[in-house]
Amino acid sequence: MSSRSRILxxxxxxxxxxxxxxxLFPSWDAxxxxxxxxxxxxxxIxxxxxxxANLEEVASYISEQYGSKGRIISTLPELAPVTEAGWENKDPHEYENV
Structure with missing residues (x-):
């Protein structure tokens, strides 16, 4: 018997x-x-x-809290009034200050 076989x-x-x-998925208590x-x-945390309640309130909250503090992007067309347009498919380094 070889040493490899013996070790195995x-x-x-x-x-x-x-x-x-x-x-995996413990059930929640009722x-x-x-x-x-x-x-x-x-x-x-x-x-x-x-x-x-709705996306209009989300847009309002974003503009009130973050409006002038930097770049805001979103994939939701409903948030277009408060987000930057034309941000897709750019060099990844251009997203550093989002």
Missing amino acids: DMVKANQPDLKELPE DQSIVETFKTVLTV GGTVVPL
Whole structure:
């Protein structure tokens, strides 16, 4: 028996016991709100929850909060009034200050 075979046999013989994998998508408790969990996590990591009802409110919020602070781009045509036009397909370095 070669040393390679002997090493492979020893590795095969010394494997840990198999463990059952955890559930991929654990079910949520009926009284646990996914939205509330998201809000809590976002706040804990330093984010801010801004409840908005429609895209007009989103556009208004963007222009109020970020209007003169830099470049804003979006793929949503509904946000075109508050975002930069013609930003697609440019050199990636041109997106550094977005």
